[in-house]
Structures are given as C-alpha cells and as structure tokens.
Amino acid sequence: MQIRIAKGEAPPFINIEDFSLAPDKITFLFGESGIGKSMLSRAVYGLLDPLQLNIRIDDLSYPTYLEIPETRAIQQNGFFVFQEPSSHLNPLLRLGEQLREGSLAESVDEGAILRHLWASEDDGPVRDILKVYPKSHRPSGGEKQRILLAMAFKKMRRRIREDKAGPAMFVFDEPTGSLDNHFRNRFLNILMDCYRRKPATILLITHDYSMISEVFRSYPDLEENICFRELVRDGQQLKLNDFQPRAYLNWLAQTNAQADVPTSHDRRVLRMDSGYRVFNRGMEIRRDGKTVPLEIYKGEMVYLKAASGVGKTTLAKVVMGLLPCQNLSLEIGPHQFSDKTPRGQWRKKIWGKHIGMVFQHADEALNLKASVREAFQGLPLPGPLSDEEIRRRLRELFDLQVDEQFLNKPIARLSGGQKQRVNLLRTLLLETDLLILDEPLNGLDFDSIRRVIDLLYARQKAGTAILMISHNEEIFDALVPADQVFHLQLAG
8 A cells, every 4th residue: 555645745754665555454553653653553553633734645645545445445344543642532521432433333242342351350440430521640650541542342242243344454553551560461361352353454653562462472372463564764764564573572581581690799880768758648669579778789780670650760760859759769880869958959969960861752842942963962971062973962862863963853854763862862961970771762662672682781890880760671671680570569
C-alpha cells in the first residue's frame, strides 16, 4: 500500500511505497517515536481528516479511499485503540456509558473481559470506575487504557459470537504504555485467545520489545501467524522492514551475561533514607524485603522499581531538589540535605556538578525553540563545545548526516526519538559522579537502545554511578545485578 501524506501542496511529510500488513495475521510494529507509525495506521483505518491533509493511498484520493467497501468493512468490523486514551474517551459521559455505546452495547462478554483486564474474581474493582466521568487525573492512565482495551475486546467477542464475515482490522496503538508487565501479559492473553477463535488483521504498535519474549514464551503455537516489522527512515522516505526477533533475544542474553560489572564500595555518591513523605504520602525504600536506605556507590548501576504512579519520578525530583518533601535525610557526595535545606543549595552544589539527570519527557527537558546546536550550549562544562565536538557526540546515536543543516534544525521539528537522543547526549556530556536516568529508552528504536546501553556501560566502567528508573523491566533486570535493585512503595 503506497501512502503519501502532505499539508496542502507541500511535499509529503510521510511518504512510503509499501505499508502492507499481512491479512488475518498479528503484526507487531516497532520504530522510533514520531516516525509516523500512528499516522500511517490512522490513514489506513480511515481516521484522518481529508480537509486538513492531502492524502493519497495507492493513487486514490482519500475521500475515494474512505468510500471503498474494504475501508468501510474494516471500520465496521474492527476497532482502533488510541495511544492516548483521553483522546478517545468523552469527558461528558461516564465510562460505563461509553463502554456500552452503539455497537458496544452491553453483552454477556463485558464482565468477563473487565475481570480479566483487572485481574479480579468479581466486578468490585471496576464497578465504581464505570460511574466516573473521565478527567485528566481520574481514573489513572492504566485504568483508562484498560477501559479502551475492553471496548476493543467487546467488539472482537461480538464478531466471534456472530461469526461475522468480511475483513476486520484491529489497531492497538501503544496499548500497554501505562501497564506493568503483569497487566500487559493479561492483555496479550485475551488478545491471543480472541485471535485463535477468529483471526483478524491485527496491528500492535509498541516500543515494548519485551513483548517479543512473552510471545515466544507463551504463544509458540501462533508463531507462524505473527509478524514483527519495523518502520525506519530511508532518506526522505519511510520503509517497512522485517524485524528479526532473535536479534533482540540474543542481544538480551548477551547483555545479561555482561551485566555484573565489578564495583567497589570505597566511595558512596548518594544515600537517601527511607521514610520520607511527599504529597502527604509516606514512602518506603526496600531491598530483599527489608526497609533500607537508597545507597549508590561509584561505578554502580542501581535500578529503582515501583508500580506505575507510586512515585519513582517524584523520588528523582526530590533528590534533585526540584520537589519539597518532609522527613528528608539525603547525602550527595560530601553534602547533606534535609527538608530544611534552602532549595537554592541544590542548584549551587549539585546540578551538573555531582548529578546529571535525564528527564522522562524530552519535551520538558529541551527548549523546543532552540536549535540542535543551541541545545548543547550553556551546559556546565569546563569550556564551550566546538561544532566538531557536537557533531562527534551526535554521531554516537545518530546515523544521519550531522551537517550544518541538522545543527540548525529546531528541536521542535525533531521526531520524538530524535529529541530523546539529544536529551540523553546532553546529560552524558556532564562529568558528574551520578547520572539519574528517568525512562531513558522512551521512544527509541532497537538500534538506538543498543547504542544507549553501550554508552551507559562505558560511563559505568569509567566510575560513574547510575540510578535507573524505567518500565523496561526485562532489559534492566538483565542489565542490573539483583542486589542492586531497590523497590519503592507506599509506607504502611
């Protein structure tokens, strides 16, 4: 399927010769954030606005494409799960009402689907949620995501029950971004069960490469029905390549074999006592089932785990002096901090001197109006960086030509994955004792993930301590020894 998407008469900003999905198979689609995966899937499904964009599919104008029987059939028989549930959910309708709208009318399948997605024996955990009008803060992101998944599975089950003929397409765009591995696996379980009962064309867009391990571990009987593809840049065009799952699995095994980097405990770079309070919640730091302080030594890589929303990012911001808290007892190198310490002391003594931090969302860390070159200026370094040094650093994570045009490119015009790479490289330039990395692999493709891990290994071997915060449990469980894994949880 040839697809061109442009604004007006301008050259297409998405241009791909063949975006073909195997009919009645499950396709896992990888690729860096912002490259065009969501836009292409929405174009195929018929969700883009022909009044705002100039779209052609196989030389058909988009209005014509929307009218052909195949497009109407995949919409009528399928479902599209959006990456951001809030963009689909209506804040003026209770979740229960939306779960039963139109073709999703209440059915015998609804309760079973909800119980499965909530891992519950009864309807209690979701009964109150269904009465809620969705807002930005309630329910949680994971709960909204599961409501949207329940809608898709109701449509799947109805198609199975009524034995509907004709093409069907189900698109899941980052369906597990707010789910931990347990709930992600429950999602995959019900998806594969529905597929076994009545195959459909299923497109699953994700950055979670650990799904590969779960598919090979739990669904070997479906291996012939599952495709792994990756969207990549090829000059000014996009290209859909086969992705070899064994490349990821072999790399993961190799990473696990190299993980135990010798460290000495002769120099502690950070100690934070358990029992601090933030946002009126007491927090506990635990390891091996015991309450302990968070301690990190020179050359250590420490992995901080917690359920989604518990406060991993909040802890990082407390350590950086960006959020106040109570009962704080914190030691960073030779410096002592408490909840009585003036906030300016962190800026004066810590930022860029003892600690560098990669924030979770690159858009929050970078000046979107600045150029790529300007993003590397003003860092607390011994001296200014030359253009050649900036180019050399960029080549560590960028394959494209790092020329004057790229250095002058506004950050706002980079893809999500490109922004994240700039975000990482800026912090890795700092010669600090400790690096705090909050979701450093966000939006990256597999090649970039491997390169980032190699850079982190190099910094660790040079003596830099690293505090890792990430939902990519499979990767960092392989990367970090078990005795350097801490767990964060609510006190009591």
